[in-house]
Amino acid sequence: KAGVTQTPRYLIKTRGQQVTLSCSPISGHRSVSWYQQTPGQGLQFLFEYFSETQRNKGNFPGRFSGRQFSNSRSEMNVSTLELGDSALYLCASSLATEGTEQFFGPGTRLTVL
Amino acid sequence: AQSVTQLGSHVSVSEGALVLLRCNYSSSVPPYLFWYVQYPNQGLQLLLKYTTGATLVKGINGFEAEFKKSETSFHLTKPSAHMSDAAEYFCAVSDARGGADGLTFGKGTHLIIQP
Numbered sequence: 312k313a314g315v316t317q318t319p320r321y322l323i324k325t326r327g328q329q330v331t332l333s334c335s336p337i338s339g340h341r342s343v344s345w346y347q348q349t350p351g352q353g354l355q356f357l358f359e360y361f362s363e364t365q366r367n368k369g370n371f372p373g374r375f376s377g378r379q380f381s382n383s384r385s386e387m388n389v390s391t392l393e394l395g396d397s398a399l400y401l402c403a404s405s406l407a408t409e410g411t412e413q414f415f416g417p418g419t420r421l422t423v424l
Numbered sequence: 425a426q427s428v429t430q431l432g433s434h435v436s437v438s439e440g441a442l443v444l445l446r447c448n449y450s451s452s453v454p455p456y457l458f459w460y461v462q463y464p465n466q467g468l469q470l471l472l473k474y475t476t477g478a479t480l481v482k483g484i485n486g487f488e489a490e491f492k493k494s495e496t497s498f499h500l501t502k503p504s505a506h507m508s509d510a511a512e513y514f515c516a517v518s519d520a521r522g523g524a525d526g527l528t529f530g531k532g533t534h535l536i537i538q539p
Contacts, residue, residue: 315467342523342524344523344526344527346526346527353529353530353531353532354514354527354529354532356525356526356527356528357526358526359523359524359525359526361524366524367524367525367526369526401467401468403468403527405523407523407524409456409475410456410473410475410476410518411523412458412470412473413523413527414470415460415467415468415469416467417465417466417467418466418467420465
């Protein structure tokens with residue numbers, strides 16, 4: 312079974328631009344979660360989607376948004392990029408049953424200049 | 425609210441020595457606990473998890489962890505360290521809503537293996 316894939320793997324943007332990251336979950340997984348990883352803040356939960364509905368969102372500004380498509384693929388968007396948005400963005404998928412683990416993709420490394 | 429504390433941002437052990445990475449959690453409900461490993465420039469890989477049942481959980485690569493409710497701990501151990509174990513390790517706790525609230529991670533422990 313193919314794992315979670317994320318595209319692109321690396322991205323360089325300048326302040327003020329916007330960016331869209333893509334995530335394809337493991338086949339059959341209907342839940343997709345996004346996390347931001349930085350050296351200072353560690354791993355922080357951004358949001359989670361299940362069957363095209365956002366069920367929860369972490370403590371991030373409205374510049375961070377996402378969506379999920381009917382095939383469970385997900386995208387996240389960051390508008391008006393700031394230097395502090397430089398991070399590794401990880402996507403994870405799961406079966407969304409109680410206690411099941413999340414499977415992570417390799418991440419997208421975003422650098423904001 | 426859930427929280428996870430990992431004691432020691434860096435742990436150094438000699439090859440062949442015991443590995444012990446500490447994790448304490450705070451949760452208002454019975455927790456689901458996980459240990460993940462991250463190698464440089466990669467995503468997170470699940471080592472093991474505790475949901476219910478046996479409190480001693482065995483994972484991949486010879487790692488195991490014991491859930492101790494009275495101590496709110498879920499420490500990760502491996503009897504004999506190998507050079508390939510050098511990586512970042514994260515303890516995480518999950519909610520009871522099938523992951524809707526996401527995983528809450530500790531700050532991570534960087535494991536260094538001395539030859």
